[in-house]
Amino acid sequence: MVERAGVLTDRESPLAGVILGAPPDARGRFGPFGGRYVPETLVAALERLEAGARAALADPAFRAALETELHTWAGRPTPLTVAHRLGAAWGATVLLKREDLAHTGAHKINNAVGQALLARRLHARRVVAETGAGQHGVATAAACARLGLPCTVYMGAVDVERQAPNVERMARFGAEVLRVKSGDQTLRAAIDEALRDWVADPDGTYYLIGSVVGPHPYPWLVREFQSVIGREARAQVLADGGRLPDALVACVGGGSNAIGLFHAFLGDAEVELLGIEAGGSGPEPGRHAATLAHGTPGVLHGSHSLLLQDADGQVRETHSISAGLDYPGVGPEHALLHATGRARYATASDDEALDAAAECCELEGILPALESAHALAGARRWAAAHRGGTVLIGLSGRGDKDLATYAAADRERR
Amino acid sequence: MTGAERIEASLREGAVARGLALAAFLTAGHPARDAFSAQLDAVAAEVDLVEVGVPFSDPMADGVTIQRASRSALEAGVTLRWILDVLAAHPRAAPLALMSYLNPLLAFGLPRLAEEAAAAGVSGFIVPDLPYEECGPLRDALDAAGLALVQLVTPQTPAARLALLCGASRGFVYAVTATGTTGGATTFSDGVLRYLDRVRAASHLPVLAGFGVRTAGQLREVRGHADGAVVGSALVEVLERHDDPAAFLRGLRAAALVGGGAA
Numbered sequence: 125m126v127e128r129a130g131v132l133t134d135r136e137s138p139l140a141g142v143i144l145g146a147p148p149d150a151r152g153r154f155g156p157f158g159g160r161y162v163p164e165t166l167v168a169a170l171e172r173l174e175a176g177a178r179a180a181l182a183d184p185a186f187r188a189a190l191e192t193e194l195h196t197w198a199g200r201p202t203p204l205t206v207a208h209r210l211g212a213a214w215g216a217t218v219l220l221k222r223e224d225l226a227h228t229g230a231h232k233i234n235n236a237v238g239q240a241l242l243a244r245r246l247h248a249r250r251v252v253a254e255t256g257a258g259q260h261g262v263a264t265a266a267a268c269a270r271l272g273l274p275c276t277v278y279m280g281a282v283d284v285e286r287q288a289p290n291v292e293r294m295a296r297f298g299a300e301v302l303r304v305k306s307g308d309q310t311l312r313a314a315i316d317e318a319l320r321d322w323v324a325d326p327d328g329t330y331y332l333i334g335s336v337v338g339p340h341p342y343p344w345l346v347r348e349f350q351s352v353i354g355r356e357a358r359a360q361v362l363a364d365g366g367r368l369p370d371a372l373v374a375c376v377g378g379g380s381n382a383i384g385l386f387h388a389f390l391g392d393a394e395v396e397l398l399g400i401e402a403g404g405s406g407p408e409p410g411r412h413a414a415t416l417a418h419g420t421p422g423v424l425h426g427s428h429s430l431l432l433q434d435a436d437g438q439v440r441e442t443h444s445i446s447a448g449l450d451y452p453g454v455g456p457e458h459a460l461l462h463a464t465g466r467a468r469y470a471t472a473s474d475d476e477a478l479d480a481a482a483e484c485c486e487l488e489g490i491l492p493a494l495e496s497a498h499a500l501a502g503a504r505r506w507a508a509a510h511r512g513g514t515v516l517i518g519l520s521g522r523g524d525k526d527l528a529t530y531a532a533a534d535r536e537r538r
Numbered sequence: 539m540t541g542a543e544r545i546e547a548s549l550r551e552g553a554v555a556r557g558l559a560l561a562a563f564l565t566a567g568h569p570a571r572d573a574f575s576a577q578l579d580a581v582a583a584e585v586d587l588v589e590v591g592v593p594f595s596d597p598m599a600d601g602v603t604i605q606r607a608s609r610s611a612l613e614a615g616v617t618l619r620w621i622l623d624v625l626a627a628h629p630r631a632a633p634l635a636l637m638s639y640l641n642p643l644l645a646f647g648l649p650r651l652a653e654e655a656a657a658a659g660v661s662g663f664i665v666p667d668l669p670y671e672e673c674g675p676l677r678d679a680l681d682a683a684g685l686a687l688v689q690l691v692t693p694q695t696p697a698a699r700l701a702l703l704c705g706a707s708r709g710f711v712y713a714v715t716a717t718g719t720t721g722g723a724t725t726f727s728d729g730v731l732r733y734l735d736r737v738r739a740a741s742h743l744p745v746l747a748g749f750g751v752r753t754a755g756q757l758r759e760v761r762g763h764a765d766g767a768v769v770g771s772a773l774v775e776v777l778e779r780h781d782d783p784a785a786f787l788r789g790l791r792a793a794a795l796v797g798g799g800a801a
Contacts, residue, residue, distance in 0.1 A: 151671065161640060161667050163599045164703075165692045165714065306605055312596065319598045326694060423641045423667070424596060436617045437645025439595040 152340020258290025335378025350384025559766025
């Protein structure tokens with residue numbers, strides 16, 4: 125049994141635990157998902173990290189330092205924008221939570237600054253991170269520059285090509301960017317390589333993971349730092365209109381911006397939670413990265429969750445036009461929200477995302493990241509089925525990094 | 539004799555007969571799928587235990603050599619099912635342990651895995667991404683078939699946990715000598731040798747040193763501090779060069795015996 129705010133809840137019900145905002149259980153489980161599947165070399169380091177993180181999050185001085193950084197350096201709170209012309213086009217009230225306006229251009233900064241402060245508190249000598257679209261890499265490089273921590277970022281060679289502007293930004297913040305040519309040369313191979321780096325120096329290196337994936341305590345820790353998105357959005361929407369939205373929509377790769385947006389609303393049963401995965405170029409294996417739609421239970425990167433894999437347990441290659449969603453796994457808390465039905469998950473294809481991005485540019489003067497464009501596409505479909513409803517979209521990042529991809533797609537589709 | 543007992547007995551016998559037991563690792567089906575069975579026979583004739591690597595798409599505890607081997611084996615169509623079929627064809631001269639990441643084992647199905655591995659002549663499992671806290675379901679399934687689930691310990695493992703892991707292990711205790719992935723070059727510092735002494739004191743089972751063991755000099759250093767050593771990436775590289783694995787292992791063992799050692 126857990127007790128919070130005087131309410132006793134049956135701990136046997138995983139949904140009850142999630143709704144109460146209870147951390148995962150002592151073994152890092154979100155219901156049947158999560159856990160800590162790592163080489164023995166990392167067990168002691170993860171135990172130290174968990175103890176250090178719990179102490180930091182309970183320490184008012186740490187919370188105050190984080191709050192100050194988020195407010196005076198990262199630009200929080202981010203605004204909630206009423207998208208009048210999109211709303212008129214869709215026949216709905218459309219609200220955008222503007223994480224694209226956070227420092228470095230995406231929600232990733234919330235977690236990067238939190239974990240970098242934690243790394244400094246735990247006396248790390250250096251920080252390593254992985255990155256897909258480059259947003260987490262840029263955020264981590266910026267936070268490490270601000271705190272004076274040496275930083276190494278692993279990035280798949282494929283992603284280095286398609287997200288070149290972010291590679292340049294990381295280098296300017298003093299980070300060492302290492303191209304990963306092993307495996308599939310995307311986000312998943314970058315995580316493999318960052319884990320190998322950490323295994324080589326578990327005591328001096330801090331692994332600053334960028335999503336709600338990985339071994340316990342990361343899915344919990346990253347959620348704690350990202351849930352500021354939903355807390356702000358919930359207060360803003362209540363202050364503006366006095367009532368909660370009918371639905372929240374966010375894109376899901378590993379799932380950090382979606383968990384961050386959803387978390388404060390988990391107890392609001394009347395608010396529908398909708399995650400949008402990368403539908404890529406089709407439902408066949410290898411043509412998408414829609415783990416919750418097509419995955420089966422398995423263990424990857426230290427955590428038991430859903431996974432895109434073949435019958436022999438080999439992890440499949442994925443495809444998405446969006447580097448940030450191009451990942452064969454998904455955070456264990458999403459797997460639980462999916463299993464319990466509290467959140468619903470759908471897909472948006474490459475083409476739908478491109479169309480939604482173009483529409484957002486034309487009607488709102490906002491260039492969304494390719495990742496966020498998937499959320500816009502999903503929200504548009506939701507609005508078509510819920511005329512007159514109110515939908516709040518997690519606009520997780522800005523699309524400057526994707527200009528080359530947008531331009532190439534225009535040429536190809538013309 | 540159960541699989542776990544067979545591993546333990548073979549390692550003890552090797553340690554007594556030659557001062558140091560020798561275990562060898564090779565990735566199944568690499569560099570050539572058709573050559574695997576014969577290579578396994580040749581290697582098994584020279585060592586006290588063979589670790590057969592099951593390839594995985596995301597080998598996060600492995601260095602470049604075994605990453606490459608794993609990828610090439612997968613491209614050649616090697617699966618756990620295929621490996622068990624090859625192993626079942628005839629008995630080998632040394633006990634066999636499968637070294638696999640957890641996910642291919644989960645996909646196979648744990649109860650069926652224990653049964654079919656035992657039938658194929660496998661004596662135990664080493665699972666590098668399965669720490670003690672998560673190992674219950676696999677250990678229970680393997681225990682029921684008499685198969686070993688080998689626990690790994692590292693220089694970072696605190697004393698109380700070392701005792702726990704040594705007590706929970708079956709067959710032998712795998713003492714990871716290098717922090718890092720497999721295959722890195724290692725010279726053993728006094729600190730590593732003292733660590734091996736601590737593991738040995740905590741274990742009632744034979745202790746094998748592994749990760750980064752490549753040279754006869756290292757084997758000589760380890761003597762007296764561990765019951766045996768595992769040679770992995772160096773052997774995979776011998777196979778990739780199409781050199782004779784048996785000659786390599788014989789040479790290593792002979793050179794390790796020359797000049798006595800710390801024992």
